[in-house]
Amino acid sequence: xxxxxxxxxxxxxxxxxxxxxxxxxxxxxxxxxxxxxxxxxxxxxxxxxxxxxxxxxxxxxxxxxxxxxxxxxxxxxxxxxxxxxxxxxxxxxxxxxxxxxxxxxxxxxxxxxxxxxxxxxxxxxxxxxxxxxxxxxxxxxxxxxxxxxxxxxxxxxxxxxxxxxxxxxxxxxxxxxxxxxxxxxxxxxxxxxxxxxxxxxxxxxxxx
Amino acid sequence: xxxxxxxxxxxxxxxxxxxxxxxxxxxxxxxxxxxxxxxxxxxxxxxxxxxxxxxxxxxxxxxxxxxxxxxxxxxxxxxxxxxxxxxxxxxxxxxxxxxxxxxxxxxxxxxxxxxxxxxxxxxxxxxxxxxxxxxxxxxxxxxxxxxxxxxxxxxxxxxxxxxxxxxxxxxxxxxxxxxxxxxxxxxxxxxxxxxxxxxxxxxxxxxxxxxxxxxxxxxxxxxxxxxxxxxxxxxxxxxxxxxxxxxxxxxxxxxxxxxxxxxxxxxx
Numbered sequence: 001x002x003x004x005x006x007x008x009x010x011x012x013x014x015x016x017x018x019x020x021x022x023x024x025x026x027x028x029x030x031x032x033x034x035x036x037x038x039x040x041x042x043x044x045x046x047x048x049x050x051x052x053x054x055x056x057x058x059x060x061x062x063x064x065x066x067x068x069x070x071x072x073x074x075x076x077x078x079x080x081x082x083x084x085x086x087x088x089x090x091x092x093x094x095x096x097x098x099x100x101x102x103x104x105x106x107x108x109x110x111x112x113x114x115x116x117x118x119x120x121x122x123x124x125x126x127x128x129x130x131x132x133x134x135x136x137x138x139x140x141x142x143x144x145x146x147x148x149x150x151x152x153x154x155x156x157x158x159x160x161x162x163x164x165x166x167x168x169x170x171x172x173x174x175x176x177x178x179x180x181x182x183x184x185x186x187x188x189x190x191x192x193x194x195x196x197x198x199x200x201x202x203x204x205x206x207x208x
Numbered sequence: 209x210x211x212x213x214x215x216x217x218x219x220x221x222x223x224x225x226x227x228x229x230x231x232x233x234x235x236x237x238x239x240x241x242x243x244x245x246x247x248x249x250x251x252x253x254x255x256x257x258x259x260x261x262x263x264x265x266x267x268x269x270x271x272x273x274x275x276x277x278x279x280x281x282x283x284x285x286x287x288x289x290x291x292x293x294x295x296x297x298x299x300x301x302x303x304x305x306x307x308x309x310x311x312x313x314x315x316x317x318x319x320x321x322x323x324x325x326x327x328x329x330x331x332x333x334x335x336x337x338x339x340x341x342x343x344x345x346x347x348x349x350x351x352x353x354x355x356x357x358x359x360x361x362x363x364x365x366x367x368x369x370x371x372x373x374x375x376x377x378x379x380x381x382x383x384x385x386x387x388x389x390x391x392x393x394x395x396x397x398x399x400x401x402x403x404x405x406x407x408x409x410x411x412x413x414x415x416x417x418x419x420x421x422x423x424x425x426x427x428x429x430x431x432x433x434x435x436x437x438x439x440x441x442x443x444x445x446x447x448x449x450x451x452x453x454x455x456x457x458x459x460x461x462x463x464x465x466x467x468x469x470x471x472x473x474x475x476x
């Protein structure tokens with residue numbers, strides 16, 4: 001949960017910085033740099049967060065593999081395109097990988113479900129929020145390159161969709177974070193009083 | 209692609225992805241609710257089973273205490289009271305011959321009381337089992353049954369060098385006693401045979417008899433019934449041993465067998 005809280009904090013600060021660069025400084029170079037840092041932080045934190053929740057023993061190898069692929073795409077984009085451009089390749093990979101990883105998390109949850117980990121669980125609710133965000137915005141990220149040349153009306157439509165999904169995500173995450181930590185249930189095991197014979201033996205050994 | 213097409217495609221794509229995502233989430237949640245209900249039901253059943261076994265154990269202990277109390281009160285009490293009568297204060301005023309007669313009678317009665325108390329003690333913890341182990345105690349039990357001439361009873365321990373802990377042996381002995389008792393009471397069997405085998409992890413005890421018996425389903429049914437303590441005590445002891453018990457009928461339908469499996473490294 002610490003990783004996620006760090007992500008929330010870093011994401012909020014970086015988003016605020018992005019808006020500052022766009023609306024106060026009108027500097028798209030800084031804005032794009034900030035977006036890229038935001039993307040890297042988001043990728044690292046969310047993948048670590050979900051990989052911690054996954055029980056698979058190969059999760060760390062998977063994490064390393066995803067990091068390698070992501071940073072390869074990211075580096076490729078940085079090398080081949082200018083700083084002012086924001087390419088969606090690494091973002092799309094992040095979205096796709098997170099969707100797949102989340103589906104695997106759900107599958108794992110179904111296959112080894114423990115009653116103690118009930119539905120009302122912080123992590124589960126947060127991952128639901130993230131899952132809705134990444135699936136809902138996947139097409140937005142896919143078409144963001146094409147939509148750059150479209151009319152302002154379409155751009156505003158896309159922004160409405162993006163913002164609506166982001167708000168839903170934020171509400172769900174807020175609900176998840178506001179949930180109390182589940183108290184440990186007292187074990188309702190009924191003690192077994194079948195040790196009559198053991199007591200008898202002890203009594204026999206100790207006649208006093 | 210024209211701008212309205214992009215917008216439409218994006219809307220449809222987003223809606224499709226969201227529907228898919230919500231579908232997955234709803235499925236996961238409903239499936240989990242189903243699993244929770246199932247697990248709660250299983251937990252409740254397990255709890256009820258443990259409660260039944262606990263009740264049976266408590267009732268068994270109470271009955272055992274009542275039996276010991278009754279034995280002491282009804283048998284040992286009157287014997288000692290009679291001995292006291294023989295040894296009352298007037299004894300010194302009696303003639304020598306009468307004194308001697310009273311003392312001999314009192315001694316006889318006290319001997320009877322000692323024997324009675326020894327029997328009660330032996331029924332709590334058989335001395336053969338305590339001193340020589342399960343093999344000797346079982347052989348002793350089966351020899352006594354065989355000696356009655358009513359039924360042919362034999363016990364054979366193939367791996368008698370393998371021993372369980374004393375506590376485990378006593379539990380196994382009680383289970384065997386209860387099973388033999390049931391066979392003698394209900395089955396009208398011509399023979400009863402106990403065998404023991406062991407491997408690296410477990411020890412197996414098997415009782416064969418050719419009378420009327422029960423299968424595993426009957427055992428579970430009778431175990432859940434409110435009446436009857438014997439089978440519940442067996443189940444309770446098997447649970448304490450971390451073992452298992454299997455009631456079977458031979459494919460030839462000629463004899464019944466009961467197999468008790470006891471792990472050698474039990475927790476007790």
